[in-house]
Amino acid sequence: MPLLRAEDISVFRGERLVLDNVSLTLDAGEALLLTGPNGAGKSTLLRVLAGLRHPDSGRLLWQDTDILTDRTMHAAHIAYLGHQDALKPGLTLVENLALFSRGKSLDEALDVFDLVHLADVPVRLFSAGQKRRAALTRVVLARAPLWLLDEPSLGLDARSVDRLGTALARHRSEGGMIVATTHVPLPLPDTRHLALPGAPVVDDARWHEPA
């Protein structure tokens, strides 16, 4: 029995069928890359897997239990990184992360993405890449078995991409699972791919600028 199983997930956004009967499974130590053109539904699928969006049809099972029966329980299984880094700009990095540390020392986690020197700096002063590294540090701190990462390498410099690779490999070696969306190669070897085809081109007047 796989730990995570999505069965025939379909999602409409407006009147558009964005996900059409998508199925996947994931087991301990496995990773899955979601690829496909802009608008194909990668972020939508990630949000469904996170329990943040209800599919219009299909089931999502965690160890054969439907996650929709207990979303609070499912929230403890996942660490979700969206496009927005969701950091509080007025707080320092340590203050932002303290909410997720559950009393544990932050030193080791801050080192994963080389952020020790920025520990006491307000996040509003961070660059885009530094904010992404902070958000990724929060994922590490969550100690959740399933990481759901929407374009995790966005804005990262080469050294940080290397560190991301190390963090992903470590998570998998500890039995963790990863589903990530990406448009660029990620440092994630031995990974399955799920290519979402994207919506068929439709001649829909709502998508044209008024003349």
Ligand SMILES: Nc1ncnc2c1ncn2[C@@H]1O[C@H](COP(=O)(O)OP(=O)(O)OP(=O)(O)O)[C@@H](O)[C@H]1O
């Ligand atoms: N608020 C919304 N209302 C209606 N449709 C939306 C909304 N947001 C996104 N969509 C549509 O949902 C579809 C899937 O979007 P989604 O963000 O999941 O795609 P994606 O594959 O992650 O794209 P990208 O590669 O650009 O990040 C797109 O066709 C988009 O137009």
